[in-house]
Amino acid sequence: MSCVSEIRVINTPQELFQAAAAEFIGLAEHFVHGHGRFTVALSGGSTPKHLYTLLASDVVPLIAWDKILFFFGDERHVPPDHPDSNYRMAKEFLFSKVPIPPENIFRIHTEEDAGTAARIYEETLQRVFKLKTGEFPGLDLILLGLGPDGHTASLFPGTAAFDESSRPVVANWVEKFQSYRITLTYPVINNAANVMFLVSGGDKASAVRQILQDGVDLPAKRVQPRDGRLLWLLDRAAAGELSKID
Ligand code: 6PG
Numbered sequence: 475m476s477c478v479s480e481i482r483v484i485n486t487p488q489e490l491f492q493a494a495a496a497e498f499i500g501l502a503e504h505f506v507h508g509h510g511r512f513t514v515a516l517s518g519g520s521t522p523k524h525l526y527t528l529l530a531s532d533v534v535p536l537i538a539w540d541k542i543l544f545f546f547g548d549e550r551h552v553p554p555d556h557p558d559s560n561y562r563m564a565k566e567f568l569f570s571k572v573p574i575p576p577e578n579i580f581r582i583h584t585e586e587d588a589g590t591a592a593r594i595y596e597e598t599l600q601r602v603f604k605l606k607t608g609e610f611p612g613l614d615l616i617l618l619g620l621g622p623d624g625h626t627a628s629l630f631p632g633t634a635a636f637d638e639s640s641r642p643v644v645a646n647w648v649e650k651f652q653s654y655r656i657t658l659t660y661p662v663i664n665n666a667a668n669v670m671f672l673v674s675g676g677d678k679a680s681a682v683r684q685i686l687q688d689g690v691d692l693p694a695k696r697v698q699p700r701d702g703r704l705l706w707l708l709d710r711a712a713a714g715e716l717s718k719i720d
Pocket residue numbers: 517518519520521522547548549550560618619620621625626627628
């Protein structure tokens with residue numbers, strides 16, 4: 475099997491988030507029905523807030539929240555109640571609004587030093603996915619965003635994590651932020667059953683073109699799920715530099 479990928483350009487941001495919510499719900503139903511649970515890694519930053527708000531709204535069909543296990547694709551090295559925390563954002567826009575059992579949320583323990591936080595998260599993945607040494611977790615869905623520089627999760631150009639191929643989680647020093655990030659690495663991301671990029675806004679259009687059209691080796695380009703499905707959900711602005719997609 476190889477990576478099956480799809481690029482979907484959707485007119486407006488609102489329709490983009492509606493499409494992402496529909497994908498999330500469809501996958502949740504599929505995996506809960508077929509496997510009894512749905513394991514998902516959330517992305518951070520600002521874009522996903524709109525998706526999480528939609529999922530938490532009452533217009534969304536009832537989701538089996540108690541059967542969903544929430545992980546994170548990455549985290550800033552700040553306390554969990556810090557304004558920059560991806561956990562805090564997910565809690566504000568999703569976890570605090572729907573009946574998710576607290577034991578179903580696996581945040582990254584950024585109150586520890588970065589290396590310890592990464593090790594604890596790696597041990598959590600090993601425990602939850604019942605992994606043998608050297609095995610990587612196979613999440614059902616990994617949500618990803620895209621930075622204007624082509625980074626995704628906390629895999630930034632020119633950082634150590636960009637070339638990490640053996641560890642599932644690393645503490646990645648990001649010079650431009652003068653701080654650590656804790657991030658899933660490509661062996662985990664490319665082991666997922668589904669990876670969904672959610673990209674909105676013209677500020678991402680250049681990175682989208684470089685990755686999807688020019689084949690530039692930016693971090694998000696290296697997301698190629700081995701046996702999984704790769705879905706790029708773009709609004710019209712983010713797709714603005716792509717020549718016509720067949
Ligand atoms: C993070 C994210 C990061 C994000 C991109 C896009 O921790 O910030 O994981 O990879 O998805 O930077 O961020 P925006 O959605 O805010 O543009």
